[in-house]
Amino acid sequence: MARSRKEEVLLIQGLEVSYQTDRGPVRAVRGVDLSVREGEILGLVGESGCGKSATLLSVMGLLPFPGKVVAGSIRVCGADVLALSKKELRSLRGSTVAMVFQDPMSTLNPAHKIGAQMKEALTVHGLPCTQDILVRLLQEVGIPSPEAVLGYYPHQLSGGMQQRVMIAIALSCRPKLILADEPTTALDVTIEAQILDLLRQINRERGTAIVLVTHNLAVASQFCHRIAVMYAGQIVEEGTVDEVLANPLHPYTQGLIGCIPRFKKGVPLTPIPGQVADLSENLHGCAFYPRCPKREPACLKTPQDLLDTGDRLVRCHKYGYLDYAETAAARDWGNE
Amino acid sequence: MRGVKILERALAAIPIMLGVCIVVFIFMRLIPGDPVDIMLGEASNVTQEEIDALRAQFNLDEPIHVQLTTYLTRVLKGDLGYSISRSANVRDLLLEALPATVELALSSITLALLVAVPLGIMTAVRHRSAVDRTSMAASFLGISMPAFWLGIVLILIFAVRLKWLPTSGRATYGFVPTHVTGLYVLDSILTGDVPALKDSLRHLVLPSIALGAAPAAVITRVIRSSMLEVMRKDYVTFARAKGVAEWAVILKHVFRNALIPAVTVTGLEIGSLLGGNMVVETIFGWPGMGRLVVDGIFSRDYSLVQGAVMVYGFTFVAVNLIADILYTWLNPKLVIGEKV
Numbered sequence: 001m002a003r004s005r006k007e008e009v010l011l012i013q014g015l016e017v018s019y020q021t022d023r024g025p026v027r028a029v030r031g032v033d034l035s036v037r038e039g040e041i042l043g044l045v046g047e048s049g050c051g052k053s054a055t056l057l058s059v060m061g062l063l064p065f066p067g068k069v070v071a072g073s074i075r076v077c078g079a080d081v082l083a084l085s086k087k088e089l090r091s092l093r094g095s096t097v098a099m100v101f102q103d104p105m106s107t108l109n110p111a112h113k114i115g116a117q118m119k120e121a122l123t124v125h126g127l128p129c130t131q132d133i134l135v136r137l138l139q140e141v142g143i144p145s146p147e148a149v150l151g152y153y154p155h156q157l158s159g160g161m162q163q164r165v166m167i168a169i170a171l172s173c174r175p176k177l178i179l180a181d182e183p184t185t186a187l188d189v190t191i192e193a194q195i196l197d198l199l200r201q202i203n204r205e206r207g208t209a210i211v212l213v214t215h216n217l218a219v220a221s222q223f224c225h226r227i228a229v230m231y232a233g234q235i236v237e238e239g240t241v242d243e244v245l246a247n248p249l250h251p252y253t254q255g256l257i258g259c260i261p262r263f264k265k266g267v268p269l270t271p272i273p274g275q276v277a278d279l280s281e282n283l284h285g286c287a288f289y290p291r292c293p294k295r296e297p298a299c300l301k302t303p304q305d306l307l308d309t310g311d312r313l314v315r316c317h318k319y320g321y322l323d324y325a326e327t328a329a330a331r332d333w334g335n336e
Numbered sequence: 337m338r339g340v341k342i343l344e345r346a347l348a349a350i351p352i353m354l355g356v357c358i359v360v361f362i363f364m365r366l367i368p369g370d371p372v373d374i375m376l377g378e379a380s381n382v383t384q385e386e387i388d389a390l391r392a393q394f395n396l397d398e399p400i401h402v403q404l405t406t407y408l409t410r411v412l413k414g415d416l417g418y419s420i421s422r423s424a425n426v427r428d429l430l431l432e433a434l435p436a437t438v439e440l441a442l443s444s445i446t447l448a449l450l451v452a453v454p455l456g457i458m459t460a461v462r463h464r465s466a467v468d469r470t471s472m473a474a475s476f477l478g479i480s481m482p483a484f485w486l487g488i489v490l491i492l493i494f495a496v497r498l499k500w501l502p503t504s505g506r507a508t509y510g511f512v513p514t515h516v517t518g519l520y521v522l523d524s525i526l527t528g529d530v531p532a533l534k535d536s537l538r539h540l541v542l543p544s545i546a547l548g549a550a551p552a553a554v555i556t557r558v559i560r561s562s563m564l565e566v567m568r569k570d571y572v573t574f575a576r577a578k579g580v581a582e583w584a585v586i587l588k589h590v591f592r593n594a595l596i597p598a599v600t601v602t603g604l605e606i607g608s609l610l611g612g613n614m615v616v617e618t619i620f621g622w623p624g625m626g627r628l629v630v631d632g633i634f635s636r637d638y639s640l641v642q643g644a645v646m647v648y649g650f651t652f653v654a655v656n657l658i659a660d661i662l663y664t665w666l667n668p669k670l671v672i673g674e675k676v
């Protein structure tokens with residue numbers, strides 16, 4: 001898997017995030033490696049609470065208190081995010097990497113007009129901001145009568161329109177990377193499809209890389225080029241969409257695919273039994289063990305490594321037929 | 337549209353004020369003893385005829401509903417009646433006391449806001465820091481310290497011992513500015529009277545601190561807690577994600593949205609300050625509404641108390657209306673008249 005560093009828009013290595021709580025640290029992210037290239041759409045999939053948002057917020061340097069990056073490195077277009085000064089980080093946010101949040105109704109400031117909120121995104125990066133520019137930005141995300149909308153307050157728009165405004169703001173500085181944290185979870189299914197189409201179109205036309213976080217594998221399967229499946233703060237499987245969906249290797253991925261409701265009658269939904277692992281505890285062996293239908297005593301012996309099976313990475317020793325050198329290479333995947 | 341709403345609200349206050357007026361009218365007469373009893377309380381050798389004559393002079397011998405109708409008719413004509421205890425027109429008394437209290441209230445609340453706004457913001461931004469903890473301890477003191485006690489301590493230290501500031505009154509004799517609004521500070525500015533300005537400011541300092549301490553503490557706490565709440569909102573994270581500088585995030589996104597509860601308590605505090613704090617006004621020899629009303633109640637001065645209550649009703653309605661207008665500006669989702 002040779003790839004040049006130049007086109008890597010996002011490179012996360014060994015990321016560990018921990019929330020220091022009264023009851024001890026909650027290890028929300030436990031060694032995540034990810035890389036996203038220019039023009040690529042990566043889906044980050046997993047049940048809620050598995051550390052998807054924590055991963056994205058780390059990239060923005062926006063982990064809320066008491067969350068902290070305790071290990072690892074994050075590079076955005078070559079810049080080492082964790083080493084940047086506050087000022088440098090601010091100039092990166094919104095301009096090189098932009099974020100789209102889950103609930104548009106609560107993400108736009110209720111006290112400011114749409115126009116003012118869009119204007120702010122441009123002016124903080126010293127970009128020109130005229131009425132024409134704002135109107136064009138709104139047109140690009142398919143908002144009808146943009147001139148009027150600029151004078152609206154967020155509550156005067158529907159959820160779908162608010163999400164479009166949020167995307168317009170995210171796009172306003174032409175970022176190289178968009179981090180979309182469940183951008184459609186709060187929306188109706190029809191609106192969801194429209195918003196995803198919009199994002200896909202942006203990706204095609206401008207080559208903007210997108211990380212789409214979702215707990216919905218069906219959404220990821222329609223939209224992404226590559227999928228990384230997360231469980232309990234770790235990536236458990238990663239590969240191209242077609243490969244992962246056609247032939248899921250990790251028992252957790254297999255379980256998730258069993259969860260997708262199919263529109264054929266008579267095919268039952270198979271939910272994954274049990275609950276997401278408690279992240280305040282240290283894991284011994286495989287994190288998925290308590291819920292895994294294929295578990296065996298050997299699974300608890302050592303922490304599971306992310307193994308390269310050739311077309312894919314899997315964190316399950318059942319695929320550990322590779323020799324040591326290859327395993328190590330798999331772990332360092334993304335370095336070069 | 338907006339103007340109409342405001343007018344609607346103002347008109348809706350009229351029946352409320354009328355109701356308050358009637359209730360006070362009746363309740364005052366339920367307190368044992370009427371003005372004549374109080375006036376003649378100490379005197380011996382008064383004949384029943386003389387008492388009856390006095391009662392007749394003030395229309396106190398008529399049935400209560402007749403007295404009420406007479407009173408209301410007069411009020412509509414702008415005549416608030418005659419104060420028996422002070423031998424003066426109630427309207428004149430109120431017009432003299434009200435500016436004194438308003439000036440003190442405005443100065444106290446300004447002082448309170450000058451302290452509370454920066455402190456509230458700072459304690460929220462530096463949540464759990466030493467600044468935060470110290471300020472919260474201080475504000476606890478501020479809330480639990482009675483204003484009159486603080487007033488006495490301030491007088492003892494700054495007026496009696498250090499002699500930096502005057503002990504009482506609104507102005508030194510000979511320094512009263514020409515009457516324009518009745519607010520001495522404003523009047524001396526309007527007339528360009530610098531010595532009077534200095535003098536009235538010096539008189540305002542101590543009572544304003546005494547009255548402003550508790551509101552400052554309360555408002556600080558409200559701003560702090562509502563800012564802490566707003567800081568957790570998605571739109572604050574989104575603002576940061578846009579690359580907005582931290583101070584702008586705090587002022588434009590957090591503070592702005594945290595203001596509504598602060599406006600509510602500030603309104604309440606102004607409302608209660610406008611009533612005039614009787615004890616503090618007495619300690620500082622401040623000729624305001626608080627003293628007037630309490631004196632009026634003790635001497636069963638019906639017209640005086642009723643007049644004062646109407647002023648209260650009026651200021652209450654006005655303060656509420658202003659707070660309402662501010663709400664709609666702070667939160668565009670609201671329409672005037674809807675409660676937050």
Ligand SMILES: Nc1ncnc2c1ncn2[C@@H]1O[C@H](COP(=O)(O)OP(=O)(O)O)[C@@H](O)[C@H]1O
Pocket residue numbers: 019021026028046047048049050051052053054055064065066067279
């Ligand atoms: N403020 C916090 N304090 C303690 N734990 C937290 C906090 N915020 C998130 N977590 C924990 O971090 C884990 C990951 O959360 P998150 O990244 O939001 O997951 P996801 O986005 O995948 O749903 C969760 O298990 C959650 O319990």
Ligand code: SF4
Pocket residue numbers: 250251252286287288289292293294295296299304315316317318
């Ligand atoms: S390591 Fe064992 S428990 Fe974990 S996923 Fe693989 S089979 Fe299941």
Ligand SMILES: [Mg+2]
Pocket residue numbers: 049052053054181
């Ligand atoms: Mg999340």
